[in-house]
Amino acid sequence: MGFIYWLLCGLIAGSLAKMITPQKESSSWVTSLIIGIIGGFVGGWLGSLIGISSNGFIMSLITATGGAVLVLFIYHKFIANK
Secondary structure, eight states: OHHHHHHHHHHHHHHHHHHHSOSOOOOOHHHHHHHHHHHHHHHHHHHHHHTOOOOSHHHHHHHHHHHHHHHHHHIIIIITTO
C-alpha cells in the first residue's frame, strides 16, 4: 500500500506543479508522475533541511508539489531550451 500511496502522491503533485507553472506542457500522465516523484524527493529533502515535517498526506503533497515546481523550473530554465 505504501508504494501505491507514493505513486498517487507523485501523480497528484506532478499534475499540480504542471498547472502552477506557466510553461506550456503537453506531456502525458507518466511524465507528471515522474516529475511528481522526483519533486517528492526534492521537496522532502529540502523540507528536512529547513525543518518542515511531511507527515500526513496533505503535507506530503505540499512538499512534493513544491519540489515538483522547482524541478519543472530547473528543467525549463536549463534543459528544455537546449
